[in-house]
Amino acid sequence: MAExxxxxKEYRTTVDGLPVKEFYRPEDLQExxxxxxLPGEYPYTRNIxxxxxxxxxxxxxxxxxFATVEETNKRYKYLYQQGQTGFSVAFHLPTQEGYxxxxxxAAGEVGRCGVAxxxxxDMEELWDGIPLAEVSTSMTINATAPVLLxxxxxxxxxxxxxxxxxxxxxxxxxxxxxxxxxxxxxxPAPSMRLVTDLCAYCAENMPRWNPISISxxxxxxxxxxxxxxxxxxxxxxxxxxEAMLNRGLDVDSFAxxxxxxxxxxxxxxxxxxxxxxxxxxxxxxxxxxxGAKNPRSMMMRFHVQTxxxxxxxxQPLNNIVRVTxxxxxxxxxxxxxxxxxxxxxxLSLPSEQAVQVALRTQQIIAHxxxxxxxxxxxxxxxxxxxxxxxxxxxxxxxxxxxxxMGGALEAIKRGYIQRExxxxxxxxxxxxxxxxxxxxxxxxxxxAEPHAITPLEIDESVEQKQVARLRKLREERDNGSVRKxxxxxxxxxxxxxxxxPALITAVKSYATVGEISDALRDVFGEYxxxxxx
Amino acid sequence: MADKRIKVLIAKPGLxxxxxxxxxxxxGLRDAGMEVxxxxxxxxxxxxxxSSIQEDVDVIGLSCLSGAHMALFPKTVKLVREKxxxxxxxxxxxxxxxxxxxxLKEAGMTEIFGPGTPISQITRLIRExxx
Numbered sequence: 001m002a003e004x005x006x007x008x009k010e011y012r013t014t015v016d017g018l019p020v021k022e023f024y025r026p027e028d029l030q031e032x033x034x035x036x037x038l039p040g041e042y043p044y045t046r047n048i049x050x051x052x053x054x055x056x057x058x059x060x061x062x063x064x065x066f067a068t069v070e071e072t073n074k075r076y077k078y079l080y081q082q083g084q085t086g087f088s089v090a091f092h093l094p095t096q097e098g099y100x101x102x103x104x105x106a107a108g109e110v111g112r113c114g115v116a117x118x119x120x121x122d123m124e125e126l127w128d129g130i131p132l133a134e135v136s137t138s139m140t141i142n143a144t145a146p147v148l149l150x151x152x153x154x155x156x157x158x159x160x161x162x163x164x165x166x167x168x169x170x171x172x173x174x175x176x177x178x179x180x181x182x183x184x185x186x187x188p189a190p191s192m193r194l195v196t197d198l199c200a201y202c203a204e205n206m207p208r209w210n211p212i213s214i215s216x217x218x219x220x221x222x223x224x225x226x227x228x229x230x231x232x233x234x235x236x237x238x239x240x241x242e243a244m245l246n247r248g249l250d251v252d253s254f255a256x257x258x259x260x261x262x263x264x265x266x267x268x269x270x271x272x273x274x275x276x277x278x279x280x281x282x283x284x285x286x287x288x289x290x291g292a293k294n295p296r297s298m299m300m301r302f303h304v305q306t307x308x309x310x311x312x313x314x315q316p317l318n319n320i321v322r323v324t325x326x327x328x329x330x331x332x333x334x335x336x337x338x339x340x341x342x343x344x345x346x347l348s349l350p351s352e353q354a355v356q357v358a359l360r361t362q363q364i365i366a367h368x369x370x371x372x373x374x375x376x377x378x379x380x381x382x383x384x385x386x387x388x389x390x391x392x393x394x395x396x397x398x399x400x401x402x403x404x405m406g407g408a409l410e411a412i413k414r415g416y417i418q419r420e421x422x423x424x425x426x427x428x429x430x431x432x433x434x435x436x437x438x439x440x441x442x443x444x445x446x447x448a449e450p451h452a453i454t455p456l457e458i459d460e461s462v463e464q465k466q467v468a469r470l471r472k473l474r475e476e477r478d479n480g481s482v483r484k485x486x487x488x489x490x491x492x493x494x495x496x497x498x499x500x501p502a503l504i505t506a507v508k509s510y511a512t513v514g515e516i517s518d519a520l521r522d523v524f525g526e527y528x529x530x531x532x533x
Numbered sequence: 534m535a536d537k538r539i540k541v542l543i544a545k546p547g548l549x550x551x552x553x554x555x556x557x558x559x560x561g562l563r564d565a566g567m568e569v570x571x572x573x574x575x576x577x578x579x580x581x582x583x584s585s586i587q588e589d590v591d592v593i594g595l596s597c598l599s600g601a602h603m604a605l606f607p608k609t610v611k612l613v614r615e616k617x618x619x620x621x622x623x624x625x626x627x628x629x630x631x632x633x634x635x636x637l638k639e640a641g642m643t644e645i646f647g648p649g650t651p652i653s654q655i656t657r658l659i660r661e662x663x664x
Contacts, residue, residue: 093548093599097575105577108604109548182550182574222553309553313648346648348600348630422556429557433651442649455630458600531573533556 013270015431016225016424018390020269024382032389036276039375043283045276045388047334048299052375053366057085058330059337060362061138063305065090065115066349067462068469069126072115076130078352082359087130087137087168088339090114091148096183098144098517101466110463113349118470118514120507123151124158133161137168138213138303138337143185145172146198147516150503153206169210169259169303172198175236176215178412178529180222180421185517188409190524194499196243201500203254210259212240213303219417220263221309223425226274227391229263231398232417234281235408238399241290242407251290255297263307264326264333271326272378273387275302275333280388281395303337304330313346315441316451324361331365332378338362348455415532422533473510481509486519493523539567539663541592544581545574546609549599554626554648558594561652567659578605582612591622591663598627607640614641622662624655 011020021028037043040050049055062084065072076087092114094106100118101110110116117123133156141148149170153163174191177184184191195212202211216224216233224232237258244254262278265271283298292298306326311319320343327340340361342354350358366372378384405411412418431437438444485506492502506516543559545552552574559571572584585593593613595606602625610623625637625645634645643662646655 093550097548099548105548105575108601109599112600113549113598177550182552183548221551223557346628348628422560425553425557426560429561429652433653439649443651450631457630528575529573531571533559533571 013267015428028386034385034389043280045280046376046379053372059086060084061086061088061337063088063090063339067111069122089139092116095513098185100512100514110466116466119510119512120151120154123155132156133165140171142177145170146194146503150507154508167208169213171213173215176218179417181218186524187527192243197499210257213259213261215261217261217263222421224421225424226270227394230278231395235402239408251292252294252297260302264304264330265307266325268329271329272333273391276388277391301336304335305339306341308345311345312442316343316453318441319343351456418532477510482511485509489519540590541567542570542585542590543594544572544576545596546605547601549597551598555596565656578609581609586616594624596626602629610641
């Protein structure tokens with residue numbers, strides 16, 4: 001393919017990103033009326049705590065899961081031995097979308113992009129040898145989050161833990177599913193009910209659990225700019241807070257446990273500015289819009305994943321460099337938790353060698369680079385402070401537009417958010433195809449040799465193995481209890497009662513993800529989003 | 534192709550929800566003057582085949598990033614070939630290991646386009662192959 005040398009027409013952080021000056025001066029800060037304050041001080045632009053990573057290093061939390069629980073349990077133990085400090089569960093698509101491994105739509109999908117979990121039996125075996133009372137676990141699960149949290153809690157109880165000891169997070173962010181990620185099952189109204197049922201249940205019963213991880217990562221992956229990623233996520237956050245308030249809960253009773261999840265792109269300057277702008281914007285929203293009194297309601301805590309879309313299938317070792325820059329951005333930006341992608345990201349799920357390098361990237365930044373030894377080290381930089389202020393303005397602009405539409409749910413219904421993202425994605429593709437945006441190894445500095453990477457393979461026998469296990473479970477369990485439990489789920493779904501207790505009973509009877517989801521489908525129906533380009 | 538625009542159907546079979554590439558390509562092909570039907574996601578091979586026949590498309594583009602392509606792409610090809618003699622072009626994209634590409638081509642896929650493919654490359658191939 002011909003090497004492209006597109007001309008840079010103007011300097012921006014990213015395609016459609018912020019314009020960047022040749023150099024910044026103190027006057028830029030005065031003009032922008034920047035006053036970032038101090039770490040630990042409202043609005044927390046510089047960090048939510050003055051001691052930063054000295055007080056608490058970020059959690060090294062590698063998203064992992066594939067094939068069946070045996071392989072995944074082994075990988076989790078490997079990652080822990082290699083020094084990760086938190087778990088992060090990737091479920092295969094059938095579990096995420098409420099199908100059992102033997103459902104027709106699950107054909108070919110079993111164990112492919114996450115671990116196959118059909119029942120509590122699988123969940124128990126997933127954590128074999130791992131004491132849930134002592135670890136922190138994040139589960140990337142949304143439409144079926146209440147079911148999987150019920151399973152996790154039940155598995156922990158079986159180990160002898162009490163659920164109020166459990167530390168972790170469920171993603172439980174359905175709005176971004178409608179916008180970008182697409183693993184929703186039900187329509188917006190019943191889905192919001194499930195989301196807030198889970199949050200309310202945790203506020204009462206699981207004080208160490210983060211019941212939601214309001215996500216911008218997937219919006220960024222779908223093509224959003226940094227400003228859009230930030231603004232649309234906060235718009236979703238506002239909608240969730242409002243939904244909880246509409247249940248009669250006091251904002252300070254749940255907001256301290258709300259968390260967020262963002263991408264880390266390769267442009268370090270813009271990413272650091274983004275995280276700083278986000279902290280300030282959310283703090284002001286919580287204080288001014290919602291009247292929060294507890295400072296912890298105003299302190300944004302977030303997980304970061306380095307951006308998968310930026311990683312290439314061509315010259316995969318280059319991805320190690322990209323991930324390093326992105327991880328550095330996350331750390332300079334003060335993330336509480338971090339996943340670093342593996343260099344084989346564009347080829348397959350991570351091999352053991354690749355994920356080790358990804359983890360080492362975090363460890364080297366933590367222990368050899370010095371950037372974790374002082375809080376918000378880029379604070380005061382003429383460039384970063386100016387970009388922070390500019391991003392906060394962009395965020396406010398978008399939030400105003402969404403407010404005028406009636407909020408995030410309405411904006412999603414109208415397709416506004418989806419179209420903004422889709423347009424940015426197309427702009428980016430045009431910039432790459434013209435050569436204006438250089439992607440090393442793809443449109444410049446290419447090479448003809450194929451890569452020497454052996455990608456991880458998921459054997460076809462995984463599906464047969466899982467289906468066999470599932471069928472055996474269905475024969476051996478007490479199907480009378482299962483039927484009764486599913487009836488109770490349906491009944492509760494039809495009332496305004498919190499769904500969680502009925503789900504916990506159902507998972508303990510070894511009802512499956514598919515069966516419980518079908519019971520909910522019986523009451524809520526299934527949703528099909530219109531195609532919006 | 535003087536009078537009739539090339540008609541392309543783009544769809545995501547199976548459970549995978551990563552639709553950025555499929556949507557960007559749909560826009561790109563439209564900008565190149567083709568008629569594009571974006572069928573969406575969470576579709577069965579049967580649904581895709583049915584719509585393709587109804588719409589009498591020239592090209593079917595399938596996208597899958599979840600690893601289920603071997604179960605879904607050949608099946609879709611087979612269902613379409615059963616229902617029509619028209620020489621429909623089958624294109625695939627997503628996360629598809631290199632070792633699977635020969636098998637997919639044997640099963641009737643015309644070409645597989647992985648990450649990093651410029652839209653112009655796809656447009657060129659379509660114009661070459663569609664008579």
